[in-house]
Every structure is written in C-alpha cells, then in structure tokens.
Amino acid sequence: MTDTERILLGHGGGGRLSRNLIENEIVTRFGGKGPLAGLPDGARLQLGGETLVFSTDSFVVSPLEFPGGDIGKLAVHGTVNDVSVSGAVPLWLSLALIIEEGLEMNTLRRILDSIRTASEEIGVQVVTGDTKVVARGQCDGIYINTAGIGRAIPGLNTAVNKILPGDAVIASGTLGDHGMAVMAAREKLTLNNALESDTASVHRLVAAVSQWADRVKFMRDPTRGGAAAVLGEIVENSSFGISLREESIPYNPDARAVAEVLGIDLLHVASEGRMLLVCSPDIADSLLQSWKKLPEGAGAAIIGEVTEEAGRVVLETQIGGRRMVDIPQGELLPRIC
Amino acid sequence: MCLAVPMKVIELREDRTGVCELENIRYDVDLSLIESVQLDDFVIVHAGFAIEKLDIEEANERLQLFEDLAETYREDV
C-alpha cells in the first residue's frame, strides 16, 4: 500500500527517510568507496602531499531571519562546521544564491552582510560564487548553497571504527536551540527574551582538541535530526552502543519549554553551533575543561559513554527508567536549516 | 495529540482569547472553554485551547507530597 514513488518532505528531514534516499540513489551512483564512503560530513582528498577536506551544504531555512541569525550566517557556519568536524581548518568558501523575484534588496543586503561578518570572524574567505534569480513563487525568498575547502589538521583523523566501549560522549553545549528558535519564530510563539539560534562556528572547539588528536575518535555537529540522528548512525552496524544520561544533557530552559509545548524531543532537533565528540575516557575531563574556557563551549558536558550494547543508543531517563533513542524518521521539523 | 501543558494566563482579551506563558514563551490561547479566567490563573492548554484550570493549591500539595517522598529516599537503598 504505497503511494506513487515521489519525493516526500520527509526525505529532507535528516532522519531515516533521508538516509534511505542517499543510500539508495546517491551512493549507488557515485560510489560507496573513496571519499564518499561512510558519508562523512567532509570528503578527505589528497593533493600532492596535502590532505584537503571538501564539503557542501544547502540552506532553505524559513523564516530567512530569526533570533540569533539568518540564512546567511547559517550558510557560513553550516559548511565551515562540516569542514571543521572533519578535522580541518576551514579556508575557502563558495557562495551560490538562488533568489526569488521580489525579495527586498535590503533583506538581501542584510543577509550578504551577515555572510561577510561571519566569514571574517572565522577567517574564511568567500572566493567564488554564483547568483540566479527565479520567478516569484519559485524559491521562497532565497536559497543558498555554500561549499568549503579546508586543510586537514595533522593527526586528527577520526573514524567510527576507533570507538571503544568506555569512551566518553561529550556535547559542547545545549542541544536543539537552533531548531526550536526557528520553530518558535515560524509558529510565532513570542518569547519574552526571544529564544536564539545557537548558530556558531565550531572551528575553535576543533582546534582546542587537536592536542589530543589520536584520542579523539569521532566529531560531528548535530544538525538535521539532532543528536539522535548523529549517535544513531554511528552505532548502526557497529560493535558498540551508546548510553546517555538524561540529567547530564544540557538543554536551554526556553528551548525545553518550546519543545514541551510543541511535543518535540530535543534530541531530534538541530543545533547549528554545537559538536558531539567521542574520546578516550582518560582525556575526557581535560578536553571538557578546554572547551569550557571558550564562550562557545561554556555549556559543554559529558553526556554519556560508549557501551558494549551493540547497535543501540539508550537513555537513562530522569526518573531512573531506560529507553531507546531512535534516529528520527521523517520531517519532524521542516525547513529549519 | 492529547498533549497538554500547564501555562499561566498573562493577558486577557475581550473575545475570550488571551496570552499564556510557560517559562519565557508566550502563546496565544483560546479561553472560551473556561469559566471566569483571571490573570495569573494556570490553565491546561491543548491544541491552542485552555481546557481546564490547574488548581494551584492542589498542584502545590502534590509537589510537596513528592518532595516529602523524595526526602525519605536513602541513597544506600
């Protein structure tokens, strides 16, 4: 009992439906070997003696401007973060704009200024790009694609197969702020102090951990699908599992309140300026302290550990119960990044 | 879908709607199903409607009961 095969909104949700699409249609065509293998955030490429990291992302967030950021800032942070968590220093960005006829020039200017400010702060350069305009009604304001190139940090080559039971799982700060901030803005849930997106660059967090390069096993930024999607993917088909402690997971109280009202699990919600990291237990505390010294890592916490319960992510709940954390299925929150 | 959250009434309008608050979120809520709502009342909100008032005294008593029970919990058990 299926509908005619068509793309559904869920295919873009970052959850299972998205993964199925990518595995069935993209990987089958473009190779499961080489840089695309394992679908990393950034492809590692050898050029001469150097290792470069190359990544791309598209941004369709609605509304275009939201508390804490806008689609421009997001477009810079999103790709820079993909490059950073692949263990590289981000250097160059491309910027492609698809603009809807009728978009106010001032809105475009604000977005472009945002892109400039964000890239200057990070020290990454916009070096090439493209601009297209489509007729009214065809792309909802503006869609942006950015691609980024970075230079790999020596020694910092994470791989899921390095993860061992006993390793620590660390979050760099509160989870799910971005998705909730966008939803609150879109649903016009006004807040007394507006809930702000956490959009930020994680490149300094990555730089901070490079001193422990060989003991850092895994890094990723939990965007679409949230922490649940990231952790669920790494335990799938692995010999290990992950156990999280609900009381240790940092959440912004306002984000929690929005999630309560909308009936949403924050573990499924995107952050755009956070990292999840898995490392050897012996360096976990030092790593945590190094993150807490940075403003973007002030809320960092050890949220769980790697277990021998293969293939499962489990949560010890606030009341002492236990349940699974699953990869979200479909379009939980459309158009949040 | 049965989802319902307790929120505080912070604004009342003539057309029997109002604004409710949970933490820092302000939410437009239809109050037409509740008798005599007043500012600072707590209501249970479902699908954009207040479906009942939360009796604060009862709620506080219950919270106190839970806290008292928590006191009896000994770590070594």
Next chain:
Amino acid sequence: MKYIDGFRNHRTARVITEEIHELAEQAGDARLMEVCGSHTMSIARYGIRKILPRSVRLISGPGCPVCVTDAAYIDAAVELAGKGIHVATFGDMLKVPGSSGTLAGARSEGAHIHVCYSPLDALRIAAENPSEQVVFLAIGFETTIPPVISILKRAAAQNIQNVSILTAFKLVPPALEALADDRDVAVNGFLLPPHVSAIIGAGAYRGFVRDYRLPGVIAGFEPLDILLGVRDLLQQLAEGKAELVNQYERVVREQGNRIALALMDHYLKTADASWRGIGTIPGSGLVLREEFLNYDATVKFGVSVQGGKPDMRCRCGDVLRGIIFPDECPLFNTECTPVSPVGPCMVSSEGSCAAYFKYSR
C-alpha cells in the same frame, strides 16, 4: 517549569517504585491498561516499564484517536483533497495508510494539505482564503472535541462560511466498556486518561467502575503521576477493591468542564462509530446535529466515509486491545516501520507501535 519538573523528580520516583515492588507481591498478576496517548508516550519516553516488576504488565489500549481512524476516513480526506479543497489536519494524520494512499502522498502530488497544531489554524486559513473551501479533519476524543467544535462557533460569529469538518469523533467511556466486555483483553485495572477526564469529569466513570468491578485511577501524564497511579491500582488489587480514585484532582473535577460539555451537546449527538482494528462500538461516536450539517464535509461535498480496505495483515487491533505487544506483531520492524507504516499504530506520534519502535526495541 515548576509544574512540570516537580513531577519528574528522580528520588521520588525511586520511592514510589519501591512501594510498587512491595505491593506487587500481594497484588498478583496485574494487567493494567491505559487509554491515553499521553500516557502511552510518557510510559515509553521515561522507560517506566523497565522499572516495574514483572508481574505488572502495563498495556497501551486505544488511547490515540489517530490509531483508531478507519482507512475509509483517510480515503474520504484524500478524495476531498483531490477536489482541490484545502485539507487542514493534525500532523499525525499525514502518514496514516488509507486503502491506497496517504495524505502525505496526496500532498506530494500537489494537494493543499495544511498541518495544524490547533483547529483555529483551519479557521485562519479559511479566513485568509475566502474563495477556497477548507475542511478540518475532525478526529479526537473528548479532550479535542470541544476545541474543534469551538471553531464552528467562531466561524458562525465571524461569518466564515468556507470551513467545514469531516468528523470522526470518538468517546472513551463506551470504549472502556467494550474493552472490559472483551474476554481476550483480560484487563484487571484501568489507568484513566487525564485530559479526557478533565472534560467529562471523574463522575463519568463511577458507573463503569461499579458495574464492571474494575479499579480505575485517573492519573496525570507526568511520570510520577503514572507511577502513583500504578501504585494505587496495585493497592486496590491487593485489597480486593474496585474503586474510582482521582489522582489528578489538580485538574479533574467531579462534574468535568461544564462549558465544554454544553458546547458538545449543542452541536453533536451520539452515534455508533467504527474503531479501526476493533470494530463498531455502539454509541461511541459523535456526529453533527441536523441543524449544523452545513458544517459537515460529507454533506457539503458529497463524499462518504465507507468502504475502506485496510491491509488485512495489520494487527493494530490486537495491539490496541492489549492482546499482543507491538513486537509480537509479525510486521513490526519488518514491513511496518515509521517510515513505511502498514497500520496507524506505527504512524501516530502517540501510537503504541511507534512508541515501542522509538523507545523500546
């Protein structure tokens, strides 16, 4: 969030859990059923089953109106969408399988489907699109029925004529009786739904508890509320009692919500209703009274809710009656997953199979 976090206190939970374990020894085998989507989800989300003794089985009954929505209803909604009508609905309905397609599928083919958190959104869409027709998919139990019906009242007051509803309203007390009558179900205690009870009142269950001699506890949906509810039921079973206890007095009054009940009575009358997977339960539904049929989408647009061919392999009915656990259904996690559901229990955010898949596999 004092009135939320206070009901999730770790140490309190441990104390109540210990009491539950002690009482379980005297209570014998307990098969306790809840009939509320929020209970289903809270139990799953907080992992409550894992901390209960083995002799206490918490069964999720038909607590989710989406889960008991007939395939024929979805077919009618898809048919309306196919006529160019704007269909406004709670998000969970999008992926419920009809006889040959879903609303999500219709949307991907260009139908105007709007996801609403509140039925008021449907009214707003109708007001903003005066030349279009808007139908709200009016499913729900007594918690949701008054909010949905309110939009008809507001539509009349604001002279909005392009909105109507496709009703599939269902009532909980008749379902409780059907479940208690069903010998396969074999439940010996009920955790009663918090917000349905807020509307209908604690008094609505007194006859049922007395006639069927089954203990019933009205419990809130926070985990501590649920644990207290389980404890109370076990205490009653241990003492051989069959009483109604209201543990949610902070919200549920004896008489319920007078205004909501009057509103329902004004617009609606009882009728038989078909519960997907269970069958027809007499007097368990509400339909629009004759004088309000201008708001009834079946009358306005000439569609009917009948026929409907759900997948015959689907065992949602057995899951909803607590006869099998979700993972005892042969389709669970093989052919039936949240991504490609065969039955509605896997679709709804509060469905038993969805909760199990998400939290308990």
